[in-house]
Amino acid sequence: MGGTDGQYRLSYDANVSRADLLQTYLPAFEAVVGEARVRGIMCAYNSVNGTPLCANELLQEQLRGRIGFDGIVITDCGAIGFMISNHKWNHSDGTPVNLTEAAARSLAAGSDLNCGGAYGSELRRAYDLAMISSEMVSRSVARVIDGWMELGLFEDSAAAAADQRR
Numbered sequence: 001m002g003g004t005d006g007q008y009r010l011s012y013d014a015n016v017s018r019a020d021l022l023q024t025y026l027p028a029f030e031a032v033v034g035e036a037r038v039r040g041i042m043c044a045y046n047s048v049n050g051t052p053l054c055a056n057e058l059l060q061e062q063l064r065g066r067i068g069f070d071g072i073v074i075t076d077c078g079a080i081g082f083m084i085s086n087h088k089w090n091h092s093d094g095t096p097v098n099l100t101e102a103a104a105r106s107l108a109a110g111s112d113l114n115c116g117g118a119y120g121s122e123l124r125r126a127y128d129l130a131m132i133s134s135e136m137v138s139r140s141v142a143r144v145i146d147g148w149m150e151l152g153l154f155e156d157s158a159a160a161a162a163d164q165r166r
Helices: 018-036 058-066 079-085 099-109 118-128 134-151 157-165
Strands: 040-043 072-075
Touching: 018 058, 058 099, 072 134, 079 099, 079 118, 099 118, 099 134, 118 134
Parallel strands: 040 072
Antiparallel strands: none
């Protein structure tokens, strides 16, 4: 396998030691979150140590936990579907992860928005199957609404335009 097919990024699994992760890869993210105070991050298509990044526990453990990012995490477009079609993601017993499980694991990991249809088609089923809780959904919705409020997306556009003329 190589990177010349243009689609390798949709199935690549980066095998990274904890030391490399903490000393080499995460410091750049930590600097951007801390210094630039970014409010949104897109998780990548690839996997890290066997788990697709948008459903990886690293989002909660490192990005949200240790680094302290409290903004919106959005999946790259189609990333949840690619967990199934390209990564061929499996449970530890070898059975394939289905789209409902992939969507639930992504939400649980801290991916708030899905660029694609997986959340829209699968999260209700995931909730009904007790794969996710209402608290998980509320947490992500709150982060998204907070982010949109910071951007001014809930302001009346006519009033905002009038305020800018003053």
